[in-house]
Amino acid sequence: MAELGSELSLATYLILSAVAFAAGFISSIAGAGGMITLPALLWAGIPPLDALGTNKFQSVFGTLSSAINYFQKGHLDLRPLWPGLLAATAGAALGTWSVTRLGGELLEALLPILLIAIAVYFAISPRIADVDSRPRMGNGAFNLLVGGGIGFYGGFFGPGMGSFYALAFAALLGYNMRRATAHTKPLVLATNTTSMLIFMAGGHLLWGLALCMSAAQAVGARLGSNLVVARGARLVRPVIIIATIAVALRLLWDAWGNTA
Numbered sequence: 001m002a003e004l005g006s007e008l009s010l011a012t013y014l015i016l017s018a019v020a021f022a023a024g025f026i027s028s029i030a031g032a033g034g035m036i037t038l039p040a041l042l043w044a045g046i047p048p049l050d051a052l053g054t055n056k057f058q059s060v061f062g063t064l065s066s067a068i069n070y071f072q073k074g075h076l077d078l079r080p081l082w083p084g085l086l087a088a089t090a091g092a093a094l095g096t097w098s099v100t101r102l103g104g105e106l107l108e109a110l111l112p113i114l115l116i117a118i119a120v121y122f123a124i125s126p127r128i129a130d131v132d133s134r135p136r137m138g139n140g141a142f143n144l145l146v147g148g149g150i151g152f153y154g155g156f157f158g159p160g161m162g163s164f165y166a167l168a169f170a171a172l173l174g175y176n177m178r179r180a181t182a183h184t185k186p187l188v189l190a191t192n193t194t195s196m197l198i199f200m201a202g203g204h205l206l207w208g209l210a211l212c213m214s215a216a217q218a219v220g221a222r223l224g225s226n227l228v229v230a231r232g233a234r235l236v237r238p239v240i241i242i243a244t245i246a247v248a249l250r251l252l253w254d255a256w257g258n259t260a
Contacts, residue, residue, distance in 0.1 A: 015040070015044075016037075016040055016041065017212050017215070020037055020212075023037045024066075024216065024221035025220035025223055027063070028062065028220070031164075034055055037059065037213070038052070041054060041055055049204040052199060053210075054205055054209055054213070057200070058216075060192050060193050062217030063185050063221065065218035066222065083144070084187055085147065087148035088150070088194075089194050091154075091155065096198050098152075115160050115245070119244040142168070150187070151187070151194075163243065165188060178229060
């Protein structure tokens, strides 16, 4: 593992760090950053498990950067989230354990449809706005079902996880888009940290590359979260629509390519 990291060229480090910066910027707004960084890591010739571990590590620091920024600017209240964070951690551990033993073929087939449905919802729903709306679910049920359920999905598969969380906060708790986007970050952070630790325990991490990409992710996430605070739904709505459709098309392309 360490030997592989030392064999990568400086140009590869710079390219992957630039990719991480772009992913951190986009992910802080709409999620889906992993769909940018993971293919780039695989393109660089990194084995899949090492690529997954390195990807989780650097994405954790990007999410942490944007979460801190939202918290400092007053858009993130952690107190009601603690049960959800525990549920997301448990769900992610169970999901990561399950994916090592079960195939994800059915989920891969359904996911593009779900992501396109999210894009349509964000395009037409009046609840996607800069003002709060009436909640449709209590915090207790939300933390258990959404935190645990999407946490499981994040550990089991992962693409579009941030968009799923943002949709849940807006549609079920009535959060405006600044609050919804901000409150996804601790849950994504708990989910990805759990998976990251499992990959680290298995030795699937290129430390030098992971640290370089983490720094770039953190800077990109900080800039992206600043834009969310400044522009709210005017920015988040179109970026989530574009990101979810792009991820759906990418998954469909991968599926068609594997069957061709």
